Amino acid sequence: MEQIKCIGVLTSGGDAPGMNAAIRAVTRTAIYHGFTVKGIRRGYKGLITGDIVGMESQSVSNIIQLGGTILKSARCKEFCTPEGRKLAYENMQAAGIDALVVIGGDGSIKGAGEFASEYNIPVVALPGTIDNDLGGTDATIGYDSALNTIMEAVDKLRDTASSHERLFFVEVMGHTAGYLALNGAIASGAEAAIVPEMETEVDQLAELINNGFRKSKNSAIVLVAENPKTGGAIGLAERVKKEFPQYDARVTILGHLQRGGSPTSLDRILASRLGEAAIEAFMEGQRNVMIGVRNSQLVYVPFSKAIRHNKGINRTYLDLVKILSI
Amino acid sequence: MEQIKCIGVLTSGGDAPGMNAAIRAVTRTAIYHGFTVKGIRRGYKGLITGDIVGMESQSVSNIIQLGGTILKSARCKEFCTPEGRKLAYENMQAAGIDALVVIGGDGSIKGAGEFASEYNIPVVALPGTIDNDLGGTDATIGYDSALNTIMEAVDKLRDTASSHERLFFVEVMGHTAGYLALNGAIASGAEAAIVPEMETEVDQLAELINNGFRKSKNSAIVLVAENPKTGGAIGLAERVKKEFPQYDARVTILGHLQRGGSPTSLDRILASRLGEAAIEAFMEGQRNVMIGVRNSQLVYVPFSKAIRHNKGINRTYLDLVKILSI
Amino acid sequence: MEQIKCIGVLTSGGDAPGMNAAIRAVTRTAIYHGFTVKGIRRGYKGLITGDIVGMESQSVSNIIQLGGTILKSARCKEFCTPEGRKLAYENMQAAGIDALVVIGGDGSIKGAGEFASEYNIPVVALPGTIDNDLGGTDATIGYDSALNTIMEAVDKLRDTASSHERLFFVEVMGHTAGYLALNGAIASGAEAAIVPEMETEVDQLAELINNGFRKSKNSAIVLVAENPKTGGAIGLAERVKKEFPQYDARVTILGHLQRGGSPTSLDRILASRLGEAAIEAFMEGQRNVMIGVRNSQLVYVPFSKAIRHNKGINRTYLDLVKILSI
């Protein structure tokens, strides 16, 4: 560890609110402990193209509240190739970067793992994704913010006239995971969540309609995870038109706005703690781990475990949605 | 006028934020001046079904900030028939209602006009619609709130990674008018607005792309009015896929959430002033007018002029969008 | 347990965002399982005055997003007397209420404990307070919302001109606990938090100023817990005027607005889970416990442990504020 002098930091993959708070914490904690810090722009792409900037304490002033990431994020196909990673390594060497903090989701952590093992570079990853689909951690930076964004959208939707026989489908993100749809449904008091985890077991749309959904009224708000398994909001609206023509279906697609917005306090505090912990991990000689949080405690998670997401959906939460929408 | 003792109030058509502030102002101003007030639920439908409730000062406590309408709104086909209006009149008589305040958009005002002339009832209308598509008034209750809702959504979208060659289409409401799309584009700093008013003149999508849109970067946020003339966000994304396959198009459809949310201060103040003016109009012997606001002054607008929307789109605003997104 | 047929629910003490979500979950889960539900208004006061209303599923429609509490809350001195509790018991009997769900903070839970033991009534409490100062639970309903309210206020403050030599004191709530001040400081990127837990050890204001606080600039935002030990924002501003006249101190006092506002998704989900668990606790024969959450799991906490708050302040968080504001 004693040889680490300069730490590089990058954000990779889909944006998540709180990434800036993480960059700020990484940068200032590193400077506080005497390291030099360099920011790599546009994720791994910036390593490959050498788009690297020096970071001072002021570089991260007044960013904790901003959505997006000041270092820009990107998905980078070149980095999936040995040639790409070689270029990345050379640029990293040229810039004098000894160690890397990677903030991103499963693809980014997978890439970090390959890079670290090929070139023997100390890498620490921070879980940064709105999808909450990483193993070994209870929470990921951005998830709480996205959940609140979804909830606020549904709050507005609920205000509008409760016309009869109307189904409102709200499509939300979540990659392969139904967390945003399911927890968004609980938080917003929606009548149902349609999630990919359940699609093989049961026809969730048919079940919803055949059960007469909410007995006390004849309209419903349904959160739908964007996923081929669910068909998405458009797909479900088309099914309703054909199979349940007595209902009028309306569609809201939140899209990329779920990745933006000012982060919530939970995400900012999480990002601040994780960012500090990343630097402390290097100081303790740790490498090639993701910092996670389990039962409020920070933990080191091997990359292999972090990218193996198998938390599954909590079925008692599906029941809770039903009970609370009677 | 001296015979008016009991004033009925209803909200009709699509919800608009600020309708509750208007109900509150109508109710309290009427009570302040000695009138009795009755609330009619679900718009004209409540007149037809006799769904009418007494309104006290406390009935409108703590509602100024709520989206939607405590009286519920609806579109009502029966009221378009002579039989429906006859039923409505009979229920109104039975409930002892002498005069009516109707809060709604053009369809609602048209219905109010027919009803008023058939049965010689004093009616005052308040412009309540997010679309701002009424004649004789600079502003309608709900427009400013919807505009801010749209803007905040685009703000979040703008945070996300500015990937190359990507077009974000955000579909907004507006009925036949492009105000929400155009002013939403200015307010959010979007690269373009695609509005129904221009569709016959020029292929707005082709123009946007062929002009290389924003020269300084290769992605763009485009606000699209939901309207058959524009094709909507989905239609435009499909056109991009076919005609401009070098671009990756992503879709956000805000949908009915634009009709909800807590009203802005402008909408609440407007609704409060208009609500007070509705009662004062009755006291001045006015009838069968919409209260409008022109150059900050309250004015009486004949129904025939209110429903003839021909404000058109301000072309200098289209230019402004272009200049400001260089 | 078999004798419980009718469950009463009340909110007590200071308002906390999410109380409505808890009322909704208690009511609907109880109805789902076949219980009758009655709402008691204005906390224990409503028991004493017999202000009790029947609750149906629709009674809690469309309230999950509302701040405050539809049942109203109050502090009630009469309930601290044996005479008051006797009256309360008699009214409870008269209303046919067999068991009670109390949503509130330490004073409310203390009262619940006395009442339960005197009259042998099954009582379950839910932790409802923005102060997060209850034992046996990691979180309380309302804390996350209040934290976000504080953070958003400081975000706005940070936007304003960073004049030289200026100290902004923002006074926040927290009762005897510094959580809101300390976590608010981390979340908002403030330069310091002045909390009651530290006041006996060190002169926090002197330390802040003598250390030159943030070296890179000469102004600072300081979150101050409202507490005699800290002196509050006004007290500190007066000290600055006398002891450090080179600084210009400005004061923001957030006051009761911290108790209001729409709850965050975390508070709504927490309240929904706790509300469901309250009814399940009765069904399992539990009584006289608070439902808490530890390491994401719901737990039963004896009243005596719930009101003994000794979580203390996390000193590593005080360090984190300093490191991240370099």
Added chain:
Amino acid sequence: MEQIKCIGVLTSGGDAPGMNAAIRAVTRTAIYHGFTVKGIRRGYKGLITGDIVGMESQSVSNIIQLGGTILKSARCKEFCTPEGRKLAYENMQAAGIDALVVIGGDGSIKGAGEFASEYNIPVVALPGTIDNDLGGTDATIGYDSALNTIMEAVDKLRDTASSHERLFFVEVMGHTAGYLALNGAIASGAEAAIVPEMETEVDQLAELINNGFRKSKNSAIVLVAENPKTGGAIGLAERVKKEFPQYDARVTILGHLQRGGSPTSLDRILASRLGEAAIEAFMEGQRNVMIGVRNSQLVYVPFSKAIRHNKGINRTYLDLVKILSI
């Protein structure tokens, strides 16, 4: 006019949300029409110290939504002296700036006028102040945003338990004008506004209390303009303690947070239009005017008229507050 090649832009005085939108519009419109643009930092102070930066189209990317001002603002005493203005002129010459756009309030416009007349420099001012206290214009950049910030704070306050005999004083800004207090009271449904304009006529606090304020309940929210004439929230709370001890008074002081936050759509659109108009004014040969908006039309306002604020308070609005809080 033909000699103008390079336009300088600065923000001066207290921050106002929308100043960044104005900087963006000035910069891009100028570049669009072929001018060079330079940004002067920290208001007139930057002219005196030569803190001047080149502005490109990208310099103002992604700032329309940000509160504060990227050019920083300041009040500058040196600029009130002939020596200060001489230095400013010399730096302006050295930087090659031919004309100046000043965004600020009355003090800033007064300074602009003196500077322009002394050194024969073309200056255009834009009204940028949350106080709305400028002559010749219906609106100022930042006023609508501050009004919404105040309203949202009072919305949260209103959620909390309506205890008996309690007065909530919320102190808001406004300089010598009561607009924010009065319109904030209408927008938030507060029971009263205490404004400097009325203080010489009547004891507003005594009137409020002696009239039993809101008959239907015994607590009230009162918006108080921060001004020696009103005594401020603290002063009024102290008066209540002495003169009306039966009431419990609570204080919220919003302070500088009213100057921050993301601007509303109205402020962004206003700022965009005014910014465009500033450049067009130079192109039309105009100089030494403020761009105002009257009845939705842009107008040129002589500096002398702009700084003579005498719009007064609208007394019908004071009546409206009373009527609507019965």
